[in-house]
Amino acid sequence: MFMAELVNNPTSDPALYVKLKHRQEAFLFDIGDIRRLSPRQLIRVSHLFVSHTHMDHFIGFDFLLRVRLGRDGHVSLFGPPGFIKNVEGKLAAYTWNLVGNYQNDFTLRVTELNEDSTRTRQYQCRQAFEPEDIDAARGFDPLIVDRDDLAVRAVFLDHRVPCLAFALKEKQHINITKNALEEMGLAPGRWLREVKEAIRKDFPAETPLGEITTDKVRPPKTMTLGEFRDRAVLVTPGRKLAYVTDVIYSEDNARKIVELAKGSDVLFIEAAFMEEDREKAADTCHLTARQAGTLARMAGAGYFRIFHMSPKYKGMEDLVYREAEEAFYK
Ligand SMILES: [Zn+2]
Incomplete structure (x- = not known):
């Protein structure tokens, strides 16, 4: 949310x-x-x-x-053609001779998007924001x-x-209802994560749970994904902005x-x-x-x-x- x-x-x-x-x-x-x-x-x-x-x-x-500045953390930035030059211009406007002594480090990770390429550079505060090439790719995803x-x-x-x-x-948000699990006499475990993944990937409803999960102990092998989903799963669609x-x-x-x-x-x-x-x-x-x-x-x-x-x-x-x-x- x-x-x-x-x-x-x-x-x-x-x-x-x-x-x-x-x-x-x-x-x-x-x-x-x-x-x-x-x-x-x-x-x-x-x-x-x-x-x-x-x-x-x-x-x-x-x-x-x-x-x-002076706090730990990082920010990933994304911008249009020329963006790296623009960010570097901003950074070049100040003097960074003392930042090497900072206790905390702060990092900028800047990705410049071009219609035919993508480039990422990183700037660490304690390195006086010296550029470091991280990634360059042809094409634009x-x-x-x-x-x-x-x-x-x-x-x-x-x-x-x-x-x-x-x-x-x-x-989408996939929630498993605890009550439903209890009613079915099932204990939570790793297998639930695998079931969620199967729902996310749209596995057919008739797939037996045993085929999805590697955990051989927990899941009821005879139950299908569809049955389990109907009884115990609440899917909330994701919002878009x-x-x-x-x-x-x-x-x-x-x-x-x-x-x-x-x-x-x-x-x-x-x-x-x-x-x-x-x-x-x-x-x-x-x-x-x-x-x-x-x-x-x-x-x-x-x-x-x-x-x-x-x-x-x-x-x-x-x-x-x-x-x-x-x-x-x-
Ligand atoms: Zn404007």
């Missing part, structure tokens, strides 16, 4: 804070103005996804670094994070520079956005202007509120939230929200 929250009001520099419940961990999507996040919240950040490095989306990096509990995908969009949009998808910002409304972008955000429970999507300013939106490679609402509808999002409004709408945010909603519910 996650809880997602825009850090600021919709006219400020964007940042989306996603707290992973039941874990001491949070993800950040863009790092504009993050001064409202407490050190406690920033210490939880394990992954930072940067759409592009225009200043309004990346200026908060220094603030994050300042809070994390949109699945940039893949863990037991969730996955993150990225797609390239056009903002006159390549701009990344992201989708976070929780994997998508984050889209700084894109021009083009056919190509629209198709990619809809594909990425398809079926998301919550979609965060920029709406820099209102429809009456759509030429300005096109000139500056941004969406209008109507376009954002339309894209959210096309993607079948359960809920959507617009952000990154031009400061000219300060005090008139409701009008912008309304325009987006009208397009969504059309």
Whole structure:
């Protein structure tokens, strides 16, 4: 389970804070103005996804670094072409002659995504943030994070520079009910993990449990996976979140956005202007509120939230929200 929250009001520099419940961990999507996040919240950040490095989306990096310096931990960063140079530029702005003596170490792991390659470099605080090449691969795999509990995908969009949009998808949650186990006279053990894996991999319902588990003692060999699942397993589908910002409304972008955000429970999507300013939106490679609402509808999002409004709408945010909603519910 996650809880997602825009850090600021919709006219400020964007940042989306996603707290992973039941874990001491949070993800950040863009790092504009993050001064409202407490050190406690920033210490939880394990992954930072940067759409592009225009200043309004990346200026908060220094603030994050300042809070994390001198503490153990690491942050994995993902960003667009040129990202490694951008991060190194930030690091090069300061003097690091004393960090070798720090008790604690802090590490940045930076992955630069290009449409035809991926490169990862690591920077350790106690090594004065000297770069260390970790990985370089030809080709681009949109699945940039893949863990037991969730996955993150990225797609390239056009903002006159390549701009990344992201989708976070929780994997389904498989719970075994203790009561049901007791009723069936079964003791928990390693075999349950194997059964969960079989459910995750969609084994046929008629597969006998004995065929799945290597633990020959615990599971009832005559019971099938389907019978066991019906009696003792509760599957909660994972939720999906998508984050889209700084894109021009083009056919190509629209198709990619809809594909990425398809079926998301919550979609965060920029709406820099209102429809009456759509030429300005096109000139500056941004969406209008109507376009954002339309894209959210096309993607079948359960809920959507617009952000990154031009400061000219300060005090008139409701009008912008309304325009987006009208397009969504059309
Ligand atoms: Zn922007």
